[in-house]
Amino acid sequence: MDFARAIEPMSPETFFAEFFEKKHLVIRREDRGYYSGLLSLNDIDDVLTRQILPMDDLNMVNNGKAIPTEEYTVQAGHVDPVRVAQHFSEGATVILPGLQRRIPQLAAFCRSLETVFSCDLQTNIYLTPDNAQGFKPHYDSHDVIVLQAHGTKTWRIYESTLDLPLRTQAFSPDGFVAGKLIDEFVLRAGDMAYVPRGVVHDAIATDEVSLHVTTGLLATRWVDLMMDAIADLAHKDLALRHAVTPGIANDDARRDDLRRTFRDLLMHAAASIDPDATLDAFAAEFRRRRVPLVPGQFLQRLDLDAIEPGTEVARRPDLIYALSTRDGEDGEEVVLSVYDTEIIFPAIAEATLRDALERPAFVVGELGGEIDEPGQAVLARRLVREGVLARIAARDGNTGR
Numbered sequence: 001m002d003f004a005r006a007i008e009p010m011s012p013e014t015f016f017a018e019f020f021e022k023k024h025l026v027i028r029r030e031d032r033g034y035y036s037g038l039l040s041l042n043d044i045d046d047v048l049t050r051q052i053l054p055m056d057d058l059n060m061v062n063n064g065k066a067i068p069t070e071e072y073t074v075q076a077g078h079v080d081p082v083r084v085a086q087h088f089s090e091g092a093t094v095i096l097p098g099l100q101r102r103i104p105q106l107a108a109f110c111r112s113l114e115t116v117f118s119c120d121l122q123t124n125i126y127l128t129p130d131n132a133q134g135f136k137p138h139y140d141s142h143d144v145i146v147l148q149a150h151g152t153k154t155w156r157i158y159e160s161t162l163d164l165p166l167r168t169q170a171f172s173p174d175g176f177v178a179g180k181l182i183d184e185f186v187l188r189a190g191d192m193a194y195v196p197r198g199v200v201h202d203a204i205a206t207d208e209v210s211l212h213v214t215t216g217l218l219a220t221r222w223v224d225l226m227m228d229a230i231a232d233l234a235h236k237d238l239a240l241r242h243a244v245t246p247g248i249a250n251d252d253a254r255r256d257d258l259r260r261t262f263r264d265l266l267m268h269a270a271a272s273i274d275p276d277a278t279l280d281a282f283a284a285e286f287r288r289r290r291v292p293l294v295p296g297q298f299l300q301r302l303d304l305d306a307i308e309p310g311t312e313v314a315r316r317p318d319l320i321y322a323l324s325t326r327d328g329e330d331g332e333e334v335v336l337s338v339y340d341t342e343i344i345f346p347a348i349a350e351a352t353l354r355d356a357l358e359r360p361a362f363v364v365g366e367l368g369g370e371i372d373e374p375g376q377a378v379l380a381r382r383l384v385r386e387g388v389l390a391r392i393a394a395r396d397g398n399t400g401r
Helices: 012-018 041-050 081-089 104-117 222-234 255-272 275-289 297-302 347-358 373-385
Strands: 025-027 059-062 093-097 120-128 143-150 152-158 181-188 192-195 200-205 210-218 312-315 321-328 331-338 341-346 361-363 389-391
Touching (some): 104 120, 222 255, 297 373, 331 347
Antiparallel strands (some): 059 093, 143 192, 152 200
16 A cells, blocks of 8 residues: 555545645545555454553543543553453544554555655554544644545534644644534545645544544645754854844834844845755755665575576665765765665766666666676675665565565
């Protein structure tokens, strides 16, 4: 399950052109098992009853009110599945944040979304009893993608007064009154919804247990990049490090001079900041935060010598990388930036390396560029060792495929 399949039959191009950060989306299907390979009731039961969960890995709410953790945990600080089941039977919703750390198929789905959106993600799994409600009308400060895995849930969308809130504009229930109801729909197993940040909504289970995956897109806003860029510039530019004019708070402050200085500094910053440097730094930092998900890597390392001309290898799914060139001690070199590392190759390998990374899979010895067949085997072994490629041998689940 990846992003493109999650929103079928809509295309990603249509999604970004017509819905992303603009309006909510509902996709209905007649395939109740469409998301069953991603998450099922059995998966939830296994996590709750076969694993020892720390208290931070589970929350419970009932009709908008949080249930104290001591009511469903043991003294050692772990979740008590018997008491969780009891509260569930009394109408409480079970919330499992970050479950992608425990279920591989959820981890793979999140990794595919990272590749599309270039942002961090958070998942919340909601298991709601029939005819129960977890939260009252509210909005989120991040976009959400909702996949209904089991049962049904009625969603309501209300008029919103705050478009695309920042994280500092998070929802507060104090004195909040939802606006006019503008849409109501039922998500059935196999359906999905997208709700932009700031859109007020709530949801209630119908006459059957509901299980859905909510993935939050923790996008970086333009204002975040701009603030980082100005802060970086201030480390090098004395003009931005001067104190604000003394006496600014006094009634007789020379506001015309202050206003002029403020505008001059903004124009100076805009002229001095290199957009490419800021964007490159953001992209590099995002790559550095990505923990490699490389199933079968230990077995791959044990089988490196078997990689030779004629061996089929595949690029690891949802790889995010950057290729660049620079002057090294022995001349120009090619740098592959991936995960939190840099892999260095001689400049002659650039065309072959680029060909290897652009193909989902290939046979060693059949790549383009200037590297011969034995050299391609050396290159492939290096990329397998670094978790970039995986050898396709016996399709028994041990190759990382």
